[in-house]
Amino acid sequence: MAVKRASIKDIARLAKTSHSTVSRALRGSDLVKEATAAKIRRIAEESGYTASAAARSLVTQRSNSVGVVVTSITDPFEAEVVRGIEDSADEQGFSLLLADSNGDPEREVRAVGLLEERRVDGIVVTSSRVGALYLRLLSRMRIPIVLLNSHHPSEFVHSVMIANAEASMEITHHLIQMGHRRIAYLGDRFGDQSDTERFTGYRRALNEAGLAFEPELVIPGDGRPEGGATAMSSLLALDHPPTAVVCYNDLTALGAMREARVHGLDVPADMSIVGFDDLFFSEYTRPPLTTVRQPMRRMGRLAMETLLRLLRGAATAPTMEVPGELILRESVAPPRKGR
Amino acid sequence: MAVKRASIKDIARLAKTSHSTVSRALRGSDLVKEATAAKIRRIAEESGYTASAAARSLVTQRSNSVGVVVTSITDPFEAEVVRGIEDSADEQGFSLLLADSNGDPEREVRAVGLLEERRVDGIVVTSSRVGALYLRLLSRMRIPIVLLNSHHPSEFVHSVMIANAEASMEITHHLIQMGHRRIAYLGDRFGDQSDTERFTGYRRALNEAGLAFEPELVIPGDGRPEGGATAMSSLLALDHPPTAVVCYNDLTALGAMREARVHGLDVPADMSIVGFDDLFFSEYTRPPLTTVRQPMRRMGRLAMETLLRLLRGAATAPTMEVPGELILRESVAPPRKGR
DNA sequence: CTGAAAGCGCTTACAG
DNA sequence: CTGAAAGCGCTTACAG
Numbered sequence: 001m002a003v004k005r006a007s008i009k010d011i012a013r014l015a016k017t018s019h020s021t022v023s024r025a026l027r028g029s030d031l032v033k034e035a036t037a038a039k040i041r042r043i044a045e046e047s048g049y050t051a052s053a054a055a056r057s058l059v060t061q062r063s064n065s066v067g068v069v070v071t072s073i074t075d076p077f078e079a080e081v082v083r084g085i086e087d088s089a090d091e092q093g094f095s096l097l098l099a100d101s102n103g104d105p106e107r108e109v110r111a112v113g114l115l116e117e118r119r120v121d122g123i124v125v126t127s128s129r130v131g132a133l134y135l136r137l138l139s140r141m142r143i144p145i146v147l148l149n150s151h152h153p154s155e156f157v158h159s160v161m162i163a164n165a166e167a168s169m170e171i172t173h174h175l176i177q178m179g180h181r182r183i184a185y186l187g188d189r190f191g192d193q194s195d196t197e198r199f200t201g202y203r204r205a206l207n208e209a210g211l212a213f214e215p216e217l218v219i220p221g222d223g224r225p226e227g228g229a230t231a232m233s234s235l236l237a238l239d240h241p242p243t244a245v246v247c248y249n250d251l252t253a254l255g256a257m258r259e260a261r262v263h264g265l266d267v268p269a270d271m272s273i274v275g276f277d278d279l280f281f282s283e284y285t286r287p288p289l290t291t292v293r294q295p296m297r298r299m300g301r302l303a304m305e306t307l308l309r310l311l312r313g314a315a316t317a318p319t320m321e322v323p324g325e326l327i328l329r330e331s332v333a334p335p336r337k338g339r
Numbered sequence: 340m341a342v343k344r345a346s347i348k349d350i351a352r353l354a355k356t357s358h359s360t361v362s363r364a365l366r367g368s369d370l371v372k373e374a375t376a377a378k379i380r381r382i383a384e385e386s387g388y389t390a391s392a393a394a395r396s397l398v399t400q401r402s403n404s405v406g407v408v409v410t411s412i413t414d415p416f417e418a419e420v421v422r423g424i425e426d427s428a429d430e431q432g433f434s435l436l437l438a439d440s441n442g443d444p445e446r447e448v449r450a451v452g453l454l455e456e457r458r459v460d461g462i463v464v465t466s467s468r469v470g471a472l473y474l475r476l477l478s479r480m481r482i483p484i485v486l487l488n489s490h491h492p493s494e495f496v497h498s499v500m501i502a503n504a505e506a507s508m509e510i511t512h513h514l515i516q517m518g519h520r521r522i523a524y525l526g527d528r529f530g531d532q533s534d535t536e537r538f539t540g541y542r543r544a545l546n547e548a549g550l551a552f553e554p555e556l557v558i559p560g561d562g563r564p565e566g567g568a569t570a571m572s573s574l575l576a577l578d579h580p581p582t583a584v585v586c587y588n589d590l591t592a593l594g595a596m597r598e599a600r601v602h603g604l605d606v607p608a609d610m611s612i613v614g615f616d617d618l619f620f621s622e623y624t625r626p627p628l629t630t631v632r633q634p635m636r637r638m639g640r641l642a643m644e645t646l647l648r649l650l651r652g653a654a655t656a657p658t659m660e661v662p663g664e665l666i667l668r669e670s671v672a673p674p675r676k677g678r
Numbered sequence: 679c680t681g682a683a684a685g686c687g688c689t690t691a692c693a694g
Numbered sequence: 695c696t697g698a699a700a701g702c703g704c705t706t707a708c709a710g
Contacts, residue, residue: 007703018681023705033679048479053456054393054402055703058686063393065457068437073425074418074619083413086439090446095453098407098437100425107429114434117392118404140387225623254623261625280413284564284593286600286625346687357697362689372695394687397702680710687702694696 006049014043026051053095057119065095066307067115069134071127073100075223076279077249077296081126081148084300092308094121103190105133112137122307124148126300144310146303149194151319158310159319160303164194167292167324168201168246169208171274174290174326175244176209179334180272182217184242186231186256189220191248198276202246217242221252228255236263243271243335250275250282250291257285257331268333278327288329295322345386353382365390392434396458404434405646406454408473410466412439414562415618416588416635420465420487423639431647433460442529444472451476461646463487465639483649485642488533490658497649498658499642503533506631506663507540507585508547510613513629513665514583515548518673519611521556523581525570525591528559534587537615541585556581560591567594575602582610582674589614589621589630596624596670607672617666627668634661 008026012019017036025032025040026049032040043049057063068085070078082098089096097120099111112134115123122144125134135152138145147159175183185202188195199218206213219234221227228247232255235241247253253275260271267273267287275282278293302320309316347365351358356375364371364379365388371379382388396402407424409417421437428435436459438450451473454462461483464473474491477484486498514522524541527534538557545552558573560566567586571594574580586592592614599610606612606626614621617632638661648655 009703019704020681020683020706021679023703024680027705031679036679050452050455052397052458052703054397054458055686056705058391058393058397058688058703059705061686065436072422073412074415074422076413076415076418079413079415079418082437083411083439086412086437087441090439090449093449093453095457096437097404098421098425098435100422100429102426110429110432113389114432116389118434119391119393225619254620258623258625280564281593281620284597284624286597348687358688359690359697359699360695362687363696366689370695375695391687394702395689397687397704398689400702681708682710683708684706686704689702690700692697692699694698 006047008051011040011044011047011049014047015040063119063121064093065097065118065120066304067097067099067118067120067123069099069101069111069115069123069125069127071101071103073098076251077277077294078126080279080296081300081303084297084302085124085126085304086300087297088301088304088308092304101134108134109137116141121311122146124303124307125150126303144307146306146310148299148303151193158306158316160299160306161319161321162294162299163321163323164197165201165204167326168198168276169205170201170324170326171276171290171292172202172205172246173209174328175246175272175274175332176205176211178244178272178332180244181211181335182214182240182242182244183211184217184219184235184245186228186235186245186247186252187218187220188223188227188248188252190223195248198248221248221255223249224251225255225258228252229259230255232256232259233263236260236265244332245271245273247273247275250277250279250289253289253291253331254281254285257289268331270336272332272335274332276324283329285331287331290329290332291327292324293327294324298322345388347390350379350383350386350388353386354379402458402460403432404436404457404459405643406436406438406457406459406462408438408440408450408454408462408464408466410440410442412437415590416616416633417465419618419635420639420642423636423641424463424465424643425639426636427640427643427647431643440473447473448476455480460650461485463642463646464489483646485645487638487642490532497645497655499638499645500658500660501633501638502660502662503536504540504543506665507537507615508544509540509663509665510615510629510631511541511544511585512548513667514585514611514613514671515544515550517583517611517671519583520550520674521553521579521581521583522550523556523558523574523584525567525574525584525586525595526557526559527562527566527587527591529562530587537587560587560594562588563590564594564597567591568598569594571595571598572602575599575604583671584610584612586612586614589616589618589628592628592630592670593620593624596628607670609675611671611674613671615663622668624670626670629668629671630666631663632666633663637661
């Protein structure tokens, strides 16, 4: 099926020169007489010549490609981050190799194996759910790795982070200011560091306000609507349910909102709910969701740029932190009297 | 930064054999004595050897990689499809090169150029918004191409389609059955064939029911919530607004629902709204959205499998069509009396 | 400015 | 079963 493609030698023959000269001309070397170069370019163009990245990278020992490792590309957070990475990669002429692990360890191993064979120049891991296994495998490759929203400093591993604790504290504080006293935290059992940090921010806000921490108000979800719904259901089964809930992310909040509604509660009148991420749908929920905006694309971009800097051998801070932004919408209201 | 990696020659030296034998052993050739093979495998393992895909593909003329071209990976429809492709690619040991054009022609050109340099074995285009430019560029490569939800039969171009017209007809018919007589179609000006076909199904359903087609009830959106909101707003400005609207997709419906609400309408009591796709959030909208489910992952899988079949030189139907599935939820109700 | 030569890391006929 | 040789398509010192 694949038709034989023109090589540098074919062009050389047509241009009556050597393939070395063709290579130089096409790469824009100024070691070639302009007239020769022009002729070569024309012939290359006419014959639809495109250099082989494989051959080139064999000699340069650079592939100009990066591996992007996601837990699931269908998670809107990861998709946005990948978009930012791709934007930057496109500008730099880098290709993106996408590896979706689906959180499956065996698949992780296979994915890393493929990236290794392809000799990617670097890797960005967009998920905070980095298996320890994963990181060990990746580190073995001894190429720069940039983690998104997860930490693991070492010579080869850098991080781009959102200020989780600060943002979580801020949004919890917002609920407190609105008059809430019983505030739940609906986490993500797979959220690792992100979850821990957001939880920390929540606790800190309670603390600062002199509110007691109630373990029964902390329930883990799974980072998705299903988990949010289930967790909300547990919360509502409590003798003394909360009047507000801080969700690990918007997906969790989406499920929590629906579950509250199913139980006949009005959001926000009966129950205030806040999220984290500010995904595309969050301004379209009913009511629109109050949340923390993560600059997802910018973070993706930053990750790619960090990788590029590392590849150039430039010094880079081992971890870069960007701030979250509180987005006030309509899913928060003061608690009803007497609750 | 990149440390020198072990090559086949290094392994050969350590194993006191030739690199040819190492190559054979590692590829599992039965031309190698088992004892030798075992020793080689052990040494390769110990030295962390991983074959170079670049070197291999230089000689085999196969890259075991496919290019995936999306309009935007942040569109949940495309993300789901990519997931299906990736699932299948993973099983076959293929790598995915992701190219996001963001609908920008210049970027399309660059993206295709990169895929060409990398000598991908095939390409799947997940977006129905295929620029004519794109397809011309891609076809030049003379490698198999599979289009998702868009048609363009030729020797190298195959398609995986949803039965747009049928599904659209069915969901429109559902609205008619519920008693609606003034039904709008809220399209996607960038939707190309998908939009045309869904519109056709809508018209056909009206026709069959003997309902007049009213051009003023057809308004194009942009396939996203913003466009859905704007279009709904125009619809509501009509002297005689519709009582139901068929949206090009769920994203459009999301915007339309919010806009209806902003205008003080209750969905579905005052306005029935249906979508297309059944994205992850559609069961979480309020009210949950009645829509047509596309088996997105399965379609992605099918696209990849078609590509693989083409690469094997096997015969394949130029276009494969999968059915949509009507998902009844709560965004549809009979029209209010007297409207 | 230009060309011949070496080499990147593999696979695979060919000869034994 | 094994090895030497050729070659995939490039880049880049080296010599002119």
